[in-house]
Amino acid sequence: MMEEEVYKKIEAYLSGRMSTEDTHQFELEVASKPDLKDELALYKSITHHLTNTSDEDAAGYDSKHKKEIEAYIQSEEGKAIKKKLLKINEDYKTTSKKENPKRRSLYYVVSLAAIFVLLFGLFFTSNSNADLYTDYYKPSELPSFTSRSDQASLLSKASTAFKEGNLDISLTSFQEYNITAKEINPLVYVYTGLIYSEKGNLEEAIKQLDLLENSQSLDNSRALWYKALTYLKFDKSTNAKETLISIIRDSTNYKYKEAKELLAKL
Amino acid sequence: MVIKNGINYLDGLRTGDEKIIKAIYRSMFPKVRHFVLKNEGEQQDAEEVFQNALYQLSIRLKLSDIEIKLSFEAYLFTVCKNLWRKELNSKKRWVRNEEVIALKSEENYHSEAIINQERWDLFEEKLELLSPNCKELLKDYFKKVSYDLIVKKFNYASENVAFQRIFKCKKRLGDLIKKDGNYEKLKS
Numbered sequence: 208m209m210e211e212e213v214y215k216k217i218e219a220y221l222s223g224r225m226s227t228e229d230t231h232q233f234e235l236e237v238a239s240k241p242d243l244k245d246e247l248a249l250y251k252s253i254t255h256h257l258t259n260t261s262d263e264d265a266a267g268y269d270s271k272h273k274k275e276i277e278a279y280i281q282s283e284e285g286k287a288i289k290k291k292l293l294k295i296n297e298d299y300k301t302t303s304k305k306e307n308p309k310r311r312s313l314y315y316v317v318s319l320a321a322i323f324v325l326l327f328g329l330f331f332t333s334n335s336n337a338d339l340y341t342d343y344y345k346p347s348e349l350p351s352f353t354s355r356s357d358q359a360s361l362l363s364k365a366s367t368a369f370k371e372g373n374l375d376i377s378l379t380s381f382q383e384y385n386i387t388a389k390e391i392n393p394l395v396y397v398y399t400g401l402i403y404s405e406k407g408n409l410e411e412a413i414k415q416l417d418l419l420e421n422s423q424s425l426d427n428s429r430a431l432w433y434k435a436l437t438y439l440k441f442d443k444s445t446n447a448k449e450t451l452i453s454i455i456r457d458s459t460n461y462k463y464k465e466a467k468e469l470l471a472k473l
Numbered sequence: 474m475v476i477k478n479g480i481n482y483l484d485g486l487r488t489g490d491e492k493i494i495k496a497i498y499r500s501m502f503p504k505v506r507h508f509v510l511k512n513e514g515e516q517q518d519a520e521e522v523f524q525n526a527l528y529q530l531s532i533r534l535k536l537s538d539i540e541i542k543l544s545f546e547a548y549l550f551t552v553c554k555n556l557w558r559k560e561l562n563s564k565k566r567w568v569r570n571e572e573v574i575a576l577k578s579e580e581n582y583h584s585e586a587i588i589n590q591e592r593w594d595l596f597e598e599k600l601e602l603l604s605p606n607c608k609e610l611l612k613d614y615f616k617k618v619s620y621d622l623i624v625k626k627f628n629y630a631s632e633n634v635a636f637q638r639i640f641k642c643k644k645r646l647g648d649l650i651k652k653d654g655n656y657e658k659l660k661s
Contacts, residue, residue: 214640248660249647256596257615259558272658276584279532288531291489296524299498390515423516425507 213243217250336447336473340439343469346370349401350394350426361387362395369398378402393422397433404437412437428460435466448473482545486527487534494527501546505553513561522560526552529587539594542601552590559589592659599649607642614639 219225220233237244279285349370352362365380381399385391400415413434420430431454438447451473454466485493502523509519526549533539541548600608606627613623620632629635650656 211640214644245660246647249650250643252592253596253643253646253650254615256593256600257611260562270588270658270660273584273588275536276532276587277580279536280580280583284535285532288489288535289528291491292494292524292528292531295491295494295498296520299495299502300520390517392515423510425510 213246217247220247221251221254336439336442336444339469339472340436343439343465344436350397350429352392352394362392365395366398369402374402374405393419393424394426394429396422397429400430400433400437404440409437409441409443426461428454428457429462431460432462432466435469444473483534483539483541486531489531497527497549498523501549504550508550508554509557512557514557518557518560522553522556525556525583525586529583529590532583533587533591542598551593555590555593556586559586588659591655595653595655595659596650599646599653602649603642603646607645610639611642611646 216225216233220230225233237247349366352366361380361384365377365384368374368377368380378399381395381402384395396415396419400412400419403409403412403415416430416434416437420427420434431450435447435450435454438444438450448470451466451470454460454463455470457463460466482493482497484490485497502519505523505526506516506519509522510516514522530539530549530552539548600611603611610623610627613626618626620635623629623635623639624632627635627638629638
C-alpha cells in the first residue's frame with residue numbers, strides 16, 4: 208500500500224518540482240528500497256502513457272520474455288516472415304505506382320477542358336504581372352525547417368540566408384544539405400526554385416519545383432503555386448494560367464482559393 | 474471486431490497469408506503514410522514504420538495471441554503511431570546529444586518495441602476498467618488542466634479534494650496494472 212506522502216514525493220520528483228537537495232535525498236532512498244523503485248517506475252510509465260510520450264527508460268529489459276522474442280526473430284521462421292513482408296511491401300509499391308499514371312491522365316483530360324473554358328480570358332490582361340507577383344508572393348509563408356531533426360542547422364542556415372537575400376550562401380547550403388542528407392525534405396526545392404528564379408534562370412527554377420511536384424510529399428502541391436508565381440515574375444501569363452488551372456482542379460491543393468482569385472485577375 | 478469485409482486480418486497475419494497482408498496494405502498504408510508525413514517523416518519512414526508494425530504483430534501472433542478490443546485497423550494505426558513517436562523521440566534526443574546511440578541489434582530493436590507495445594496494451598486495458606469519472610479526471614490532470622479548473626468541472630469542494638481524488642484514481646490504475654499477471658514479465 209502506498210502512503211499518500213510517498214505519492215506526493217513521487218509526483219514532485221516526476222514533475223521536477225523537487226529541490227536539488229530533496230531530489231538527491233529521494234534518489235538515495237529509491238536506490239535503497241526496491242519497492243519504492245518499482246513504484247516510481249510504474250508511476251513514470253503511467254505518466255508516459257497518459258501524456259502520450261514514449262517511455263525512454265522502458266528499455267534495457269533483460270527478461271525471459273525478451274529472450275524468447277529474440278530467439279524467434281533469429282529463427283528461420285522469423286526470418287521468413289520478415290522476407291515475406293519485405294516482398295509484399297515491394298509489390299505494393301510497384302502496383303500503387305502503376306495505378307497513379309492512370310489517374311493522372313484523367314486529370315489531364317479534366318484540366319484540358321478547363322484550359323479551353325478559360326482560354327477566352329487569356330487575352331484580357333489588365334494587371335501587370337510584376338504587380339501581381341509582388342501581391343501574391345509572401346516570404347513569410349515559405350516553409351520553415353526549425354523542427355526538422357539532424358540536418359536542422361544546415362537547413363535553417365540556408366533558409367535564413369535566403370530570407371536575408373544572400374542567395375549564393377543559401378544555394379550552397381541547400382546543395383550541401385542535398386548531398387549530405389539521408390533523406391531530402393522535398394520542401395527545400397521551394398527555396399532552390401526561388402533562388403534560381405531570383406537569379407533569372409527560369410528553366411532551372413521550374414526544374415527544381417518539378418522535383419517537389421513529383422515527390423511523394425503531401426506538400427507537393429506547393430510546387431504548383433510557386434511555379435505559377437515564377438511564371439508571373441517572368442511575365443509568362445499563359446504558363447502561369449495553366450499552372451493556376453492545375454491548382455484549382457483540386458480544392459485540397461495549396462493556395463486553392465488564392466489561385467482562383469489570381470486566375471480571375473489575369 | 475477483427476473481421477472486416479469478410480476478411481480476418483489477424484488470422485491472415487498469423488498465417489502469413491499474402492493476399493490478406495496486401496489487403497492490409499491497401500486499406501491501411503495510406504493512412505499511416507499520411508500520419509508520418511504530417512509528423513516530420515518521409516515516405517521511407519512511413520514504409521519502415523508500417524513494415525515494422527506488421528512484422529512485430531506477426532511475431533506476437535506466433536508466440537501468443539493478441540486481444541483486440543477495437544478494430545484491427547485502429548489497433549494497427551496505434552502501433553504505427555507508437556513506433557513513429559518513439560523514433561522521432563530518439564532522433565531528437567540524438568540531435569540534442571542526450572544519448573550516444575549504441576548500435577542496437579535488429580532483434581533487440583524489435584523485442585523492445587514489442588514489449589513497449591504490450592505494456593501500452595496492458596495500460597490501456599486497465600485504464601478502461603476505471604470509472605468514467607476517474608478516466609476523465611486523470612486525462613485532464615495529465616493534460617495539465619489546473620487544479621482550480623478541475624475543482625469547478627468536477628464540482629469538488631476544494632483543491633485538496635481534487636488532489637485526493639486524483640491520487641485515488643492513479644493508485645487504482647497502478648494497482649490494477651500490478652495485479653495483472655503480465656505486468657511482471659513486461660517490467661524493465
